[in-house]
Amino acid sequence: MPNNTFLSSFYKGFQIIKSHTTNSLITITLKPDPTAMCQCGRTSNSVHDYQWRVLKEAMMFDTPVELVVQTRRINCSSFGVKAEARSWVASYSRITNRLKGYIEKLLPLLPIKHISELTGVRWHTIKEMDKQRLKRVVPEVPWSDLRQLVMDEFTIFKGHRYATVIADAQSHQVLWSGIGRSRKDIRPFFEELGDNAANIEVVAMDMNTAFDLEVQAHCPNARIVYDLFHVVAKFSREVMDRVRVDQTNQLKTDKKARR
Numbered sequence: 001m002p003n004n005t006f007l008s009s010f011y012k013g014f015q016i017i018k019s020h021t022t023n024s025l026i027t028i029t030l031k032p033d034p035t036a037m038c039q040c041g042r043t044s045n046s047v048h049d050y051q052w053r054v055l056k057e058a059m060m061f062d063t064p065v066e067l068v069v070q071t072r073r074i075n076c077s078s079f080g081v082k083a084e085a086r087s088w089v090a091s092y093s094r095i096t097n098r099l100k101g102y103i104e105k106l107l108p109l110l111p112i113k114h115i116s117e118l119t120g121v122r123w124h125t126i127k128e129m130d131k132q133r134l135k136r137v138v139p140e141v142p143w144s145d146l147r148q149l150v151m152d153e154f155t156i157f158k159g160h161r162y163a164t165v166i167a168d169a170q171s172h173q174v175l176w177s178g179i180g181r182s183r184k185d186i187r188p189f190f191e192e193l194g195d196n197a198a199n200i201e202v203v204a205m206d207m208n209t210a211f212d213l214e215v216q217a218h219c220p221n222a223r224i225v226y227d228l229f230h231v232v233a234k235f236s237r238e239v240m241d242r243v244r245v246d247q248t249n250q251l252k253t254d255k256k257a258r259r
């Protein structure tokens with residue numbers, strides 16, 4: 001029996017009975033202690049049935065780790081047949097809490113594809129974890145408090161397509177984003193805004209989009225404001241450049257002035 005006291009301390013209620021290491025995988029086999037803990041907190045020594053399951057664990061020394069675990073259903077004196085409670089993995093999950101925590105730390109930093117490559121966990125599993133995480137960390141949109149909005153477009157897919165983002169001008173909270181920049185593309189935002197659209201007083205936006213028409217169609221009390229950056233950009237592009245060209249053309253025919 002190897003001395004696994006240190007590692008065993010990570011798996012409360014379980015003992016490591018075997019471990020196997022190759023260059024690409026560490027396999028740890030875990031068996032539960034005789035006394036099981038029910039989800040309700042009562043202990044039980046009566047096992048209903050058991051099976052072996054393979055769980056994914058966080059990497060150790062740059063090597064993926066797999067746990068082969070004997071999981072049990074026990075007879076609880078109050079609730080009948082129940083899955084045994086384990087503090088280090090959720091019932092029916094195939095990923096330990098430690099690996100889940102690690103993935104959640106990586107999610108704000110790396111694309112899901114890279115996390116999947118790094119941890120060996122399926123893309124869809126990580127995507128689902130990210131959705132749950134975002135629900136926790138992203139605040140609810142205070143629809144009825146909205147008064148001033150900003151809208152902007154940005155390129156995605158290396159400049160081949162556009163997306164739109166809409167934010168609260170006061171709190172800077174992002175309220176909505178979606179693929180595309182047409183009136184139809186941004187309509188879902190206004191549908192969600194619903195009757196609160198009447199509260200909107202000001203919407204700031206870029207000058208060369210169809211956003212203004214869609215805003216006017218939904219927000220009867222909103223003034224459209226073109227933000228200064230875009231106004232200056234447009235002015236320099238269309239007015240100052242025009243003046244420069246005109247001046248240059250004029251000077252071409254005026255030899256005295258060119259000196």
Ligand SMILES: [Zn+2]
Nearest residue numbers: 038040076079
């Ligand atoms: Zn119970």
